[in-house]
Amino acid sequence: MADFNTHIFTATAVGAVYATVATKGLSIPTAPALLLAAATAVGGILPDIDLKASTPSRALFLVLGAMIAILGMLQHVPRFSVLELLALGAILFVVVRFLLRALFHKFTVHRGSLHSLAASLMFGVGTAVLCHRYWQQDADISWLVGTGVMLGCLTHLILDEIYSVDFTGARVKRSFGSALKVIDTARWPGSAAVIAVTIVGLWMAPPVSAFVKRLQTIDPNWQSWFLALDF
Numbered sequence: 001m002a003d004f005n006t007h008i009f010t011a012t013a014v015g016a017v018y019a020t021v022a023t024k025g026l027s028i029p030t031a032p033a034l035l036l037a038a039a040t041a042v043g044g045i046l047p048d049i050d051l052k053a054s055t056p057s058r059a060l061f062l063v064l065g066a067m068i069a070i071l072g073m074l075q076h077v078p079r080f081s082v083l084e085l086l087a088l089g090a091i092l093f094v095v096v097r098f099l100l101r102a103l104f105h106k107f108t109v110h111r112g113s114l115h116s117l118a119a120s121l122m123f124g125v126g127t128a129v130l131c132h133r134y135w136q137q138d139a140d141i142s143w144l145v146g147t148g149v150m151l152g153c154l155t156h157l158i159l160d161e162i163y164s165v166d167f168t169g170a171r172v173k174r175s176f177g178s179a180l181k182v183i184d185t186a187r188w189p190g191s192a193a194v195i196a197v198t199i200v201g202l203w204m205a206p207p208v209s210a211f212v213k214r215l216q217t218i219d220p221n222w223q224s225w226f227l228a229l230d231f
């Protein structure tokens with residue numbers, strides 16, 4: 001499999017291209033375009049989130065813990081004193097960063113249900129829901145950000161598959177075929193959970209029609225995206 005640096009570098013490069021094409025072809029403003037690039041980069045490490053003691057897992061639960069602690073503190077500002085708020089923030093952080101992470105790794109297997117195309121779809125749909133419901137982004141932008149996460153995940157899975165071919169000896173390693181799978185047929189309980197979360201996500205997600213409408217505004221003169229300079 002490819003290492004963390006290769007994943008983050010490739011996904012960031014793919015994200016830069018995606019954001020540029022979206023800015024040019026769909027006239028996306030700069031701020032959301034940056035979000036598209038960042039989402040693709042995060043998507044590039046998400047499938048390895050279930051790898052215990054890995055950088056993706058540490059980073060995700062650190063950020064998640066900090067976000068939940070801050071949100072929890074902000075919600076209770078009128079009721080609690082500063083000291084109480086700090087204590088609440090610390091407790092929430094420890095619960096998410098250590099307890100939730102330990103629980104998560106107890107129930108996940110590396111390269112299991114989350115290392116699949118089905119999980120990539122789940123991550124993308126989940127991102128669209130978060131963007132729309134909690135960050136108040138428009139439906140079309142939310143779906144574009146979700147697509148960025150899916151693109152990042154797909155880049156990750158393809159990279160892992162490429163790395164399972166030993167080019168020097170031109171032979172295929174045993175891990176070939178285990179990275180880029182539609183769904184994890186070896187672990188159905190996990191895969192069923194992935195499908196269930198995706199269905200609930202699709203039900204909560206913003207309307208896809210807004211996304212399709214946005215895609216229809218694509219500039220048909222695509223050559224002009226690449227050759228905008230008049231010589």
Ligand SMILES: [Zn+2]
Pocket residue numbers: 001047048115156160
């Ligand atoms: Zn991987």
